[in-house]
Amino acid sequence: MARTTALLQMTGISKSFPGVKALDNVHFHIDEGEVVGLLGENGAGKSTLMKILSGIYTPDAGEIWLGGQKIVLRGPKDSQKAGISMIHQELNLLPHLTVAENIFIQSLPKKGVSLDKKRLFRDTQRLLDELGFDINPKTLVGELTVGAQQMVEIAKALSFQAKVIIMDEPTSAITEQETAKLFEIIRSLKAKGIAIIYISHRMEEIYEICDRVVVLRDGCNAGGGWSKELKPEQIVKMLAGREMTQIYPKRKGQPGQEVVMEVRGYTRKGFFENISFTLYKGEILGFSGLMGSGRTELMESIFGVEPVEAGELWVNGQQANIRSTRDAIAKGLAFVPEDRRQHGMIGNFTVAHNVTLATLKNIAGFLQKINFKRESEIADKYIAQLRIKTPHSDVVIANLSGGNQQKVILAKWLESNPSILILDEPTRGIDIGAKSEIYHMIQELADQGTSIIMISSELPEVLGISDRILVMANGKITGEFKREEATPEKIMLCATKGV
Numbered sequence: 001m002a003r004t005t006a007l008l009q010m011t012g013i014s015k016s017f018p019g020v021k022a023l024d025n026v027h028f029h030i031d032e033g034e035v036v037g038l039l040g041e042n043g044a045g046k047s048t049l050m051k052i053l054s055g056i057y058t059p060d061a062g063e064i065w066l067g068g069q070k071i072v073l074r075g076p077k078d079s080q081k082a083g084i085s086m087i088h089q090e091l092n093l094l095p096h097l098t099v100a101e102n103i104f105i106q107s108l109p110k111k112g113v114s115l116d117k118k119r120l121f122r123d124t125q126r127l128l129d130e131l132g133f134d135i136n137p138k139t140l141v142g143e144l145t146v147g148a149q150q151m152v153e154i155a156k157a158l159s160f161q162a163k164v165i166i167m168d169e170p171t172s173a174i175t176e177q178e179t180a181k182l183f184e185i186i187r188s189l190k191a192k193g194i195a196i197i198y199i200s201h202r203m204e205e206i207y208e209i210c211d212r213v214v215v216l217r218d219g220c221n222a223g224g225g226w227s228k229e230l231k232p233e234q235i236v237k238m239l240a241g242r243e244m245t246q247i248y249p250k251r252k253g254q255p256g257q258e259v260v261m262e263v264r265g266y267t268r269k270g271f272f273e274n275i276s277f278t279l280y281k282g283e284i285l286g287f288s289g290l291m292g293s294g295r296t297e298l299m300e301s302i303f304g305v306e307p308v309e310a311g312e313l314w315v316n317g318q319q320a321n322i323r324s325t326r327d328a329i330a331k332g333l334a335f336v337p338e339d340r341r342q343h344g345m346i347g348n349f350t351v352a353h354n355v356t357l358a359t360l361k362n363i364a365g366f367l368q369k370i371n372f373k374r375e376s377e378i379a380d381k382y383i384a385q386l387r388i389k390t391p392h393s394d395v396v397i398a399n400l401s402g403g404n405q406q407k408v409i410l411a412k413w414l415e416s417n418p419s420i421l422i423l424d425e426p427t428r429g430i431d432i433g434a435k436s437e438i439y440h441m442i443q444e445l446a447d448q449g450t451s452i453i454m455i456s457s458e459l460p461e462v463l464g465i466s467d468r469i470l471v472m473a474n475g476k477i478t479g480e481f482k483r484e485e486a487t488p489e490k491i492m493l494c495a496t497k498g499v
Helices: 046-053 076-082 099-103 117-131 146-159 176-191 203-209 232-240 295-302 325-330 340-344 351-355 357-363 372-385 402-414 432-447 459-465 488-495
Strands: 008-017 020-030 035-039 061-066 069-071 084-087 164-168 195-199 212-217 220-226 259-268 272-280 284-289 310-315 333-336 420-424 451-455 468-473 476-482
Touching (some): 008 046, 020 061, 020 220, 035 046, 035 203, 046 084, 046 164, 046 195, 076 084, 084 146, 099 146, 117 146, 146 176, 195 203, 203 232, 212 232, 220 232, 232 432, 259 295, 272 284, 272 295, 272 476, 284 295, 284 459, 284 488, 295 333, 295 451, 325 333, 333 402, 351 357, 351 402, 357 372, 357 402, 402 432, 432 451, 432 459, 459 488, 468 488, 476 488
Parallel strands (some): 035 195, 035 212, 164 195, 284 468, 333 420, 420 451
Antiparallel strands (some): 008 020, 061 069, 212 220, 259 310, 468 476
């Protein structure tokens, strides 16, 4: 019997795909004005459950009840009509259209056969005013920050009279200030009786914004409860199915004294200016700072993605003239980018193809023909070594979870045998279990002599994994700390200099 007192109730939901049972008898409910954190490691079934709720997938078994009535969702339009909206991690907006056009894209007001722009902008302004959003309806969405685009997505959801809003990793690409604003908006929506399903891997956010949590593991319910009553270690145990008292492993080795890379006066106007630092053999050098501080742009220039206007780069005691990524790879550099889907992998290629992308010349035989048997052997080696969850190496990488996609990208660069590995937000959007595995991997590589630069916006991560930390703000290095002397307060003070 359905729980008729809940606004939304999903009971006995099961869903299978060829070779895998994604959901097995899952139960979920949420009440009016409640924020429920939906947690689970990558591949736990969160996305499948929400795609069923969004009408994208049809369940093999189970029922959905909304407002005490049983509903059948045969597609996204059915879900939308029922008052269920999903804000995806990768925002679903049209950048070349205005804010108003994006919000009312499915119900644009007409005057005869023409668009009634006056009414469109008036209706949009009224909606934005009600929500307290300071956004011009006539602005092109492509000109907005990611945080502002999220507000447009929320306004769009509410234009459909949404009763339930699903937010998938909503803070993964926004600043701390925008996160604070988002939480204000969530609290105001909650006060209006709107239910929010909040998907996140960030524990601190769960405690700040969620009333209750529901945890999935391996496609099944693994527990849950009121946020204020659950300790972090209890949630971690539900997520991983094991104790995890030490997320950040203790460093076994120590960085050497040999300088493997030196940056002298690197400048790219508008992004960073007069940057100088050294990197030692076997060192994990953390780069901290707020979004827009210039960290990513600096590393892109070091790796040859973008040119620099001034400065010198020295690698292993020799000046390096890096004009392209090919030059960087030849010098022993590797770079795992921040946006893995756009820049780190080819989504419709297999795991095996992605693993060997940077080293194709090593498996090219007569007439440059790829040795696919050798390619599979290389991929299988990393699947075992990095514990990549995939049935085999011929699976398309887009079908893997985010954490496993990241491991494949790491495998691609490890196969190039780099002496210097640059990691930009290596655990963004990845679950706690996969994070811990990647931290161990980073430390093992450093212990073996690989020098690592890690950009991270997560303070606990920077503090927990780095041997030394550099802080950037407004395109300049504003602080440097050894691991033992670094504190969150010191880092934030440097990160906000001049901001």
